[in-house]
Amino acid sequence: MVVDGYQKMIRVNLTSGKISVKEIDKKFAREYIGGRGFTAKILYDEVRNVDPLGPDNKVSVASGPLSGLFAPGGGKTHFSAKSPLTGGFGDSNMGGLFSAEMRMAGYDLFVFEGVSKKPVYLYVENDKVEIRDASHLWGKGIITTELEMKKELGEEFQIAAIGPAGEKLVKIACIGHDYGRQAGRAGIGAVMGSKKLKAIAVHGTKDIPVADVKELVKVAGKMFDDCKKHPNFGAWQKYGTSQVVKWASDEIEALPTRNFQQGKFEKALDIDGTTMVPRNVKLNKSCFGCPMACGKYAYIPTYDKYVEGAEYETLALLGSNCGMGFIDDVLMGNYLCDEYGIDTISAGNIIGFTMECSEKGIIKEKYRFGEKEGYLDLIKKIAFREGIGDILAEGVKYAAQKWNAMDLAVHVKGMEQSGYESRAAPSMALSYMTCDVGAHHNRSWAISYDVKEGRDKLEGKAEYVIKLQHIRPLFDQLGACRLQWVELEVDLNDYARLYSAATGYKTTLDELLLSAEKVYNISRAFWFREVKGFGRSWDMPPKRYTEKPKVGQFKDLVIDNEKANKLLDDYYRLR
Numbered sequence: 071m072v073v074d075g076y077q078k079m080i081r082v083n084l085t086s087g088k089i090s091v092k093e094i095d096k097k098f099a100r101e102y103i104g105g106r107g108f109t110a111k112i113l114y115d116e117v118r119n120v121d122p123l124g125p126d127n128k129v130s131v132a133s134g135p136l137s138g139l140f141a142p143g144g145g146k147t148h149f150s151a152k153s154p155l156t157g158g159f160g161d162s163n164m165g166g167l168f169s170a171e172m173r174m175a176g177y178d179l180f181v182f183e184g185v186s187k188k189p190v191y192l193y194v195e196n197d198k199v200e201i202r203d204a205s206h207l208w209g210k211g212i213i214t215t216e217l218e219m220k221k222e223l224g225e226e227f228q229i230a231a232i233g234p235a236g237e238k239l240v241k242i243a244c245i246g247h248d249y250g251r252q253a254g255r256a257g258i259g260a261v262m263g264s265k266k267l268k269a270i271a272v273h274g275t276k277d278i279p280v281a282d283v284k285e286l287v288k289v290a291g292k293m294f295d296d297c298k299k300h301p302n303f304g305a306w307q308k309y310g311t312s313q314v315v316k317w318a319s320d321e322i323e324a325l326p327t328r329n330f331q332q333g334k335f336e337k338a339l340d341i342d343g344t345t346m347v348p349r350n351v352k353l354n355k356s357c358f359g360c361p362m363a364c365g366k367y368a369y370i371p372t373y374d375k376y377v378e379g380a381e382y383e384t385l386a387l388l389g390s391n392c393g394m395g396f397i398d399d400v401l402m403g404n405y406l407c408d409e410y411g412i413d414t415i416s417a418g419n420i421i422g423f424t425m426e427c428s429e430k431g432i433i434k435e436k437y438r439f440g441e442k443e444g445y446l447d448l449i450k451k452i453a454f455r456e457g458i459g460d461i462l463a464e465g466v467k468y469a470a471q472k473w474n475a476m477d478l479a480v481h482v483k484g485m486e487q488s489g490y491e492s493r494a495a496p497s498m499a500l501s502y503m504t505c506d507v508g509a510h511h512n513r514s515w516a517i518s519y520d521v522k523e524g525r526d527k528l529e530g531k532a533e534y535v536i537k538l539q540h541i542r543p544l545f546d547q548l549g550a551c552r553l554q555w556v557e558l559e560v561d562l563n564d565y566a567r568l569y570s571a572a573t574g575y576k577t578t579l580d581e582l583l584l585s586a587e588k589v590y591n592i593s594r595a596f597w598f599r600e601v602k603g604f605g606r607s608w609d610m611p612p613k614r615y616t617e618k619p620k621v622g623q624f625k626d627l628v629i630d631n632e633k634a635n636k637l638l639d640d641y642y643r644l645r
């Protein structure tokens with residue numbers, strides 16, 4: 071029985087004010103599944119040779135076919151646009167409740183094009199879709215905006231918004247939701263800002279169509295049971311990803327420290343989840359339908375503020391990478407990024423870079439690793455483009471070109487690298503080198519494979535990275551979180567069964583993975599088409615990978631040009 075769980079899409083032209091609503095095309099749905107598949111296809115087909123911050127760029131927002139259903143972690147929302155940070159393929163996803171609400175309102179996809187003359191937000195309540203004035207919200211922080219909009223519209227609305235950084239076209243601007251969930255990477259918040267689109271508010275009361283409810287409940291029930299039975303379930307619920315800090319530093323020596331100069335941080339325990347949870351965390355927060363509840367809502371006594379966080383990537387980049395060893399300072403950095411609307415990963419990378427430039431006398435401004443005044447000041451300066459922040463708001467690659475400090479900039483394709491120092495981790499390094507948005511971990515988190523198979527070994531690494539680059543994006547297409555699979559070993563085949571039950575399209579995991587591979591190829595093709603001269607040199611790692619780390623047991627391991635080229639040769643041959 072085919073019911074087809076897909077519903078409608080909304081296209082909004084912000085220049086003309088025209089809104090059109092239509093059914094999701096069946097062929098498009100089957101071929102691209104949803105989420106990242108939908109947004110990647112829109113980007114590839116409809117955005118050609120455009121200025122990322124001009125009227126012809128498009129922001130698409132998609133839920134997946136598992137969003138809003140009884141499915142573990144079915145709460146992811148996907149955003150895509152041509153990235154103003156890299157000039158290439160840009161996408162990012164966030165957890166929370168937004169995609170579930172989209173589907174309860176009857177939609178799988180929103181596409182925004184053109185530019186509004188004044189600040190606006192999109193209002194969606196079931197079949198009522200309107201562009202509304204957002205002048206009263208312009209200039210306000212994301213958390214403040216969300217609070218005000220919920221007061222105005224009702225608690226039942228789910229909000230995705232940008233902050234002052236997005237409005238000021240800061241190229242690491244994020245989109246925030248649910249008081250602390252972000253689509254952080256690739257600067258899509260700035261693309262929303264360029265369109266004067268402050269927020270999207272959505273509320274729905276409809277049933278989400280499901281082809282086979284009995285089968286869905288049976289498969290999902292088993293998956294929830296599998297999660298809860300896993301020996302790591304309790305620790306994941308208690309600490310979330312924050313428990314990874316100490317392991318990353320003291321066991322595998324891959325925690326980015328002081329602008330990736332080393333992988334071991336002497337204060338790792340002080341910013342690890344085992345310190346943060348008893349000191350700061352007040353409650354666990356979950357995305358739609360997730361049993362893990364990895365979100366940690368925390369109080370910061372030193373600053374009298376509340377923040378959702380910090381998860382591992384934030385602790386690594388805003389913590390050790392800036393030499394910050396007091397958890398309250400890191401949480402405050404997290405709070406400011408969330409409110410102003412900048413990506414914590416890129417921000418921490420850029421601040422670490424600035425501190426190193428300052429300590430080496432490349433810039434005259436005084437910013438020191440571990441000094442909280444300069445650290446918090448830089449976050450504000452970047453978000454509001456004040457002084458030195460106006461340069462840093464363009465991203466680490468731009469700042470490094472400006473200051474003639476490219477050797478210190480840790481990025482690939484212009485995107486600041488996320489939380490694993492990878493000189494002694496070839497498959498993680500290759501993951502960053504070949505990730506289709508830049509140096510980001512979510513397409514392939516391969517560090518554990520390096521730990522298992524050998525930190526210096528190159529053989530077999532490319533094959534493993536490619537495998538992950540197809541599996542992990544599938545979760546983005548389904549609108550589901552991958553942590554239940556990565557950390558609690560839920561059976562991957564169960565996702566194919568869930569998809570079949572939800573949509574009525576009988577499928578297998580292999581078929582779904584073919585779609586994920588196609589999406590990967592589209593995103594790669596986008597780079598070739600949009601970026602002149604794109605090729606191998608864009609996949610090379612940062613210069614820092616060729617320098618020996620300052621401390622630790624892997625002091626002699628680097629990824630020099632020979633190793634990097636060998637990894638790429640293997641990778642290209644297998645692709």
Ligand code: SF4
Binds near residue numbers: 143144356552
């Ligand atoms: S594991 Fe965390 S990020 Fe994933 S769905 Fe659950 S709460 Fe959200």
